[in-house]
Amino acid sequence: MALAIAASVGGTALSAGWSFGVGRLLPAGILATVAGVALPWRHQRPLAVVALTTACGMGQGLLGMLVTPILTAPMTIALYSVGVREDIRTRRAGALIAGTGMLITGTVLTLSRKEFFLSIVNPVSWAMLPIAFGSYVQVRRALAASRAEQAERAKEEEAHRRVIEERMRIARELHDVVAHHLALANAQAGTAAHLKRTDPEQAFAILDQLSGTTASALRELKATVSVLRQESDERNLAPAPGLARLPDLTAACAAAGLKVGVETDGDARDLSPAVDVTAYRIVQEALTNVTKHAARPEAEVRLAYTDRYLTLTVRNALGPAAVAAGRGYGLTGMRERALAVGGTFHAGRRPGGVFEVACTLPLHHRDPDEGKAP
Template structure:
């Protein structure tokens, strides 16, 4: 019962208007009898004094659709009450004050204040004409005009508060839409980064395998055939990861059909695929390995994968070394390739127009880690990053 009661006035605006009008009429009639009792020494026309409030309150039923017309009628009735020698108290001026409040709620501020000044001037003129003594001007002239301006000010205040509430609601909606757009952009960037890593790695391996097979086709045909036989495995792995990544864009896809995100557990497969492309990769682990959160595991794997892809595409030598160092608070990844001429073996990976290094840096920073990539003083190129481990992880280094 308590939950339905507040919704009744909203669903019955006619009943609310009738109840408001009846309440104002009761106060106005009370003001008439109060003035009649106070002015007992001077005979006042009682029936005329009662007819005018009834007429003024009747017009209040149209104050929503015709606010200016209702204000004009109620002001005229109030002025007529003043000319009949009734005291213009707030009770007697009730219909006029309600009409003025309604006009002040309109968005047209100039019309609202002009109407308030006109109504106050009319009441002031009535008090000036009716009042005989200057000592009574405060009661008969200033006080009624002040009540009119007070009603107009209160209506303007309510209008401003409503406009502020509407503007704030619109601002909240815009903020939500902006936040949604920002998250969509972030998700698109994440998916684009995943696609870049997958396509760049597998296509680089496939290109290296095809080039090696073509080079060995005449001198070592059996080895070339073995490399060619491994090409479908590389392309199939690329298709699987592309399906899993692009599948994220389809809302109606079944997540159970998507392949799990790669992790450091798949480093042996990555090393094997690099070996098929002619790249010798050596992996060493220092410290006690531990299970990583899925996001951090994927970040570490993608950084190693992209670094080896750069070696495959840019390095002069065909060997690389991957070192994983587990400490109490960090997992450090170091991917290096050596050069015999003491010059950077992969200058293109550091200054090319691609997005390899940029993607690795963004991944490391998004995980709260650090990233460094550049030529080694003894020759070759090195990629190093430190990824923070969860606080609950504990381990020892060796």
């Protein structure tokens, strides 16, 4: 405010000294001081301050002062404040007030001086430029705020998406670990109960195997939970299960009374960790479904390797319980796993009373989470 008063009064003094002498300096100086003193209220009463500073500028011009940017500094500050802070309606009103005032002043001066450019164009331009520049600054600030808000919203959406994906991943892992071992344990317990009178020794042997099944379930569940509780992002965690553990899986199924045949077409090839885990989990879940729904405790697993893909097929004879198959999360989880590594998945009935789970997986898939034990 002090600078505005000093500039306005100084400009008044220069204009008076150069144009019409010092006789009109006092009233012009008073007008300049009033305009400067009004500036602190430009945020509370923007249009009133614009009108007052414009009127003071008009008065100085009509007193014969040369209307210059220094002389109209208070009006310029008030207009810039309106341009930066106020809405479009207030900006238009401020521009109209200042423009009209300067136009009237310029017209009067033109009648006496015959200097159209200096008397009209310049004052009106000085009135329009501050509010135009202030409006530009306001638009730039709004654009920056909008971009920041969009970036923050995108960040929140990305975080939400990651939470959903992580939740689905946890659900898949827990389902695969718990459902498989519980299905085997249930089959073993049922077989032992059936044999406890006719073949007690075999029943006790199956119960021993049941203990191993539950212990394996606890180990895998503990490993999964330990990974989920990791606070760091280190990759040197326990190795993830892959097709190398397929013999152990079929042996566990055999112990539960499920006969599994494995056939391999083509030379076995190295798989990326994500694809290896996916293939193993799909076979595991498919055999779990066989244990629960098949007509006979038999299944066929076929692995077909090509230069770029692995085609995995699990087939079994349909049973009465197959009607209810698909109501759980097993097939959904298998499909999600296959799609996550860029593969395809299909499950359904085949001619001859056979249910088939088939998927085609690329041999290599880049996964940002590779190395984590599921």
